[in-house]
Amino acid sequence: MKELIVSAIDTGTVIDHIPAKSVMQVVRILGLEDFENMILIGTNFDSKKLIKKGIIKVKGKFFKPETINKIALVAPQATLTIIEDYNVKNKTIVEVPEEIIGIVQCPNQNCITNHEEMNSEFFVVDKTNGIKLKCHFCEKTFGQEEMKIL
Amino acid sequence: MKNRSLVSICDYNKDEQLKILEVSKEFEKKPKQRLLDGFVIASLFFEPSTRTRLSFESAINMLGGRIIGFTDAGSSSVKKGESLRDTIRTVNNYSDLIVMRHPLDGAARFASEVADIPIINAGDGANQHPTQTMLDLYTIMQTQNKLENLKVGFVGDLKYGRTVHSLTQALANFNCEFSFVAPNFLQIPTQYKEFLDEKGLKYETLANIHEVIPEVDILYMTRIQRERFSDPQEYEKVKDAYELKKSDMEPAKKNMKVLHPLPRVNEINIDVDSMPEAYYFQQALNGVFVRQAIVSMILGIK
Numbered sequence: 217m218k219e220l221i222v223s224a225i226d227t228g229t230v231i232d233h234i235p236a237k238s239v240m241q242v243v244r245i246l247g248l249e250d251f252e253n254m255i256l257i258g259t260n261f262d263s264k265k266l267i268k269k270g271i272i273k274v275k276g277k278f279f280k281p282e283t284i285n286k287i288a289l290v291a292p293q294a295t296l297t298i299i300e301d302y303n304v305k306n307k308t309i310v311e312v313p314e315e316i317i318g319i320v321q322c323p324n325q326n327c328i329t330n331h332e333e334m335n336s337e338f339f340v341v342d343k344t345n346g347i348k349l350k351c352h353f354c355e356k357t358f359g360q361e362e363m364k365i366l
Numbered sequence: 367m368k369n370r371s372l373v374s375i376c377d378y379n380k381d382e383q384l385k386i387l388e389v390s391k392e393f394e395k396k397p398k399q400r401l402l403d404g405f406v407i408a409s410l411f412f413e414p415s416t417r418t419r420l421s422f423e424s425a426i427n428m429l430g431g432r433i434i435g436f437t438d439a440g441s442s443s444v445k446k447g448e449s450l451r452d453t454i455r456t457v458n459n460y461s462d463l464i465v466m467r468h469p470l471d472g473a474a475r476f477a478s479e480v481a482d483i484p485i486i487n488a489g490d491g492a493n494q495h496p497t498q499t500m501l502d503l504y505t506i507m508q509t510q511n512k513l514e515n516l517k518v519g520f521v522g523d524l525k526y527g528r529t530v531h532s533l534t535q536a537l538a539n540f541n542c543e544f545s546f547v548a549p550n551f552l553q554i555p556t557q558y559k560e561f562l563d564e565k566g567l568k569y570e571t572l573a574n575i576h577e578v579i580p581e582v583d584i585l586y587m588t589r590i591q592r593e594r595f596s597d598p599q600e601y602e603k604v605k606d607a608y609e610l611k612k613s614d615m616e617p618a619k620k621n622m623k624v625l626h627p628l629p630r631v632n633e634i635n636i637d638v639d640s641m642p643e644a645y646y647f648q649q650a651l652n653g654v655f656v657r658q659a660i661v662s663m664i665l666g667i668k
Contacts, residue, residue, distance in 0.1 A: 222521070242430075275396065303482055306407045324471060325471065326469075326471050326491050326492065327471050327472050328450070328471065328472040328473045328475075328476045328490075329469045329472065329476075330469075331470055332449055332450050332451060332476065332580075333449065333451075334451070334476065351471025351472065351477055352472075352475065354471035354472040354491070354493055355374060355471070355493055355494065356471070356557070356559045
């Protein structure tokens, strides 16, 4: 049996295949900072899929698909494993949602969302060649390289 | 269309846009009718604009509606630091419809989500100016008797020019062909080229205005702003290269018309004004009829 670098959890969620540089963003997007359960965070592991990957294990927590899919922006290849009693109950991959509310800051400095207290809102207009977002307010379209996670 | 905001030209479909043109024609024949008696319309100009504001106010006055509002943010509570959300909520209580111009992109969309009364976007930053687009469509229809299968040339600042973006989107419903004439760094953004690609429409991007004059039915001129240039000498060069003069017009087609959203600076020489192709002042007048149509349709009177 392969030795686990990050200890196993008895019940909860394992998020694997997070690009190493995005691990902290995933923590923020899922609001894990305010969590009281045990969380194991590991990063910079060697990976076949990614050059360096991160992994997050959250004890006693199951995420709703709409919550977990938010991380697709920073970790499009992430896998999600539900563990119950040390056994794998279910394994899925994240999906890029159709709409993204909050999380991303509109790169257009002249966009109302950067000046008024309000949530940003984007439509995902392309999922195939990297993610492309269109701002619901200023109507500008931009690619992943311009995205800034709040 | 009753009670529906007009924020972006894409908010109304092709049939609704054609209906606006039809109603505009009725107002052109009879612009003074007391249809808006008892209605209060808020005109909120967070950024000064002469033409758009006066044309809205003239349109509403001719129909007997009352106008409240401000003409620049300096004379409003915005100066005291009030959020747009609060300004809109307040005005919402005092009026039946809000016409607004704002310097930030997306401000009108946000306002339309805060208010329960409809919003007409009279320009939000560099984003949209849908009533300008409707009056452009009306003018094109008036001069060509159709909107389908026209060849339209856009000249000038195509990168920041919101009128160009919205009109391109609107004309894409009518199988038009487009020529975008601009210096490289002010060319039409990729987003709009992709949009035309998706629709399978033909377009070309070029730098020389003389190449398009013999080809197009509509030559849509826009202003190149000095602020866009870091090098003043570069501005002088570009400005002269994109100036339309009477002598350039010789190869134009008989039905060709020159449009411009105004104000113009020097991109159309005044020697063009007296030519039959010059149509930009008539275009500005059409703004009144089109805005009468849009206001009365949204208020459910037409």
